[in-house]
Amino acid sequence: MQRVENRQWWAILVLPLLLSSTLADTAFAKQSDAQQSMLSQSPQPPDIRLGPLFQAVQSAKLFSDQKTFADAIPKSDPSTILADWQMQKKQRNFDLRHFVDTNFTLPVDGDKYVPPAGQSLREHINGLWPVLTRSVSQPARWDSLLPLPKPYVVPGGRFREIYYWDSYFTMLGLAESGHWDRVEDMVNNFASLLDKYGHIPNGNRSYYLSRSQPPFFSLMVDLLAQHQGDGVYTQYLPQLQKEYDYWMAGADHLKAGDASKNVVKLTDGTLLNRYWDARDVPRTESWLDDVNTAQKAQQREKAGLYRDLRAGAASGWDFSSRWFGTQNDISTIQTTRIVPVDLNALMFHLEKTLAKANQVAKQADAGRHYDALAKKRQQAINRYLWDEKQGFYADYDWQKGAVRPQLTAATLFPLYLQVATDKQASRTAAIVKSQLLKEGGLVTTTVNNGQQWDAPNGWAPLQWAAVEGLNNYGQQALAKDIGIRFLKNVQATYDKEHKLVEKYVVEGKGLGGGGGGEYPLQDGFGWTNGVTLKLMDLYCPKGITCNNVGDIK
Secondary structure, three states: OOOOOOOHHHHHHHHOOOOOOOHHHHHHOOOOHHHHHHHOOOOHHHHOOOOOHHHHHHHHOOOOOOOHOOOEEEOHHHHHHHHHHHHHOOOOOOHHHHHHHHHEOOOOOOOOOOOOOOOOHHHHHHHHHHHHHHHOOOOOOOOOOOOOOOOOOEEEEEEEEEEHHHHHHHHHHHOOOOOOOHHHHHHHHHHHHHHHHHOOOOOOHHOOOOOOOOOHHHHHHHHHHHHHOOHHHHHHHHHHHHHHHHHHOOHOOOOOEEOOOOOOOOOOOEEEEEEEEEEEEEEEEEEHHHHHHHHHHHOHHHHHHHHHHHHHHOOOOOOHHHHHEEEOOOEEEHHHHEEEEHHHHHHHHHHHHHHHHHHHHHOOOHHHHHHHHHEEEEEEEHHOOOOOOOEEEEEOOOOOEEEEEEEHHHHHHHHOOOOOHHHHHHHHHHHHHHHHOOOOOOOOOOOOOOOOOOEEEHHHHHHHHHHHHHHOOHHHHHOOOOHHHHHHHHHHHHHHHOOOEEEOOOOOOOOOEEEOOOOOOOOOOOOHHHHHHHHHHHHOOOOOOEEEEEHOO
């Protein structure tokens, strides 16, 4: 495996740092050229800016959620705060929590939203859109939050910023509610991130800049084009191109059987994509979690483990047995050696969208070029990411040269984005029905190991991908079965707790809010709101507005 970035980040974080504004220079001196370029053009994440102070706070477990201090805003120049800490920590009776409270503004959750009594599920969702809307064009000077030119909708709970792939499913709901102005705002925000940073980060935080998330920008453009017409493709063609360039960076000089950043070149020259993060240190927002994981994996090189954890976060499935070598052990995570089926289906859609956008822009040669690339990728997905023996799509281990045998809900993405043949779609539908369809919707995997992207949890975006994908291939009965089961789960939870949540338990007797993972279940919740509205309207009787799932016949 080609290593294009060196591994000095960890050394930077643990070595004593100078007590002056030369902290940034010290960090830069240890980076590869690519990392220096990225950091020089972008705000530094808190773990670099604050160095050993950041580690000390996270190690002390001052906050139950590691993201709290990552989102804290220094009240003065971080180098000055760092110098003060270096001096004060040696004093008798030094109180680290008091020091943090004095020198940082900590994030504060807003008042818990309490819906009016008797509000229907639809009314609740429509009432949530303004509650979840933020507008931050100019954050505080030392804030980790990245500015965006237009208002945007956050998921909710601890997630006080936008998240890339979450936002698409939120936008589906905004469109369903008639908020096309907000849909356009959010497309413009993502376009601005592409213009400024060359990619769409995981979220609009400085500590998310080193990675992206599942590339849904082309679907966002599709969505807006449904309302405004094909001129949208020409308008966002430059940003669609930048998105593609980011994901394919390094492909032209890559040797067969090797990988660089987000690109993998198989031994026969086939180009596919993987998830990647430019850094190989503990995640800023989950620093102690990653350090503890590394301590359990004493036989693994820490830098590689941290890279794989970060790449797992880039996938949006953080975390899942899908990325593990041993299903119950996160320390065996190996995301960067996996070619994911959903990512490559999304890249197929991006190539098809670039083909269409260039055709609309009357750039016929470029349109044909991207159409040819899409056809090559489609052939590659149907060859390498298809398990002929078991009859479903799966991820591919590019180092072993073999398809991974695990069935996950990602198997439906080639149907969702119309990559599959009719025969492959039919076989996939059959196994989804027999193994993934549960009482409360589609389960994420068949493994129950305490990770949130595993059983018994089901997630709204995966329900929608399944429903859309199955409908694309004439599997309407199964699609409706999945959709209705999930809707009943959402409705029952709302009736009981008066809220929508991030994820749901979909199998067994204890349906309702899901669990597992690194943080408690979050309320809100952007993508659940969006998918719920889409499913309600998809399965409502013609001409009738369904306000609750009970209205669906």
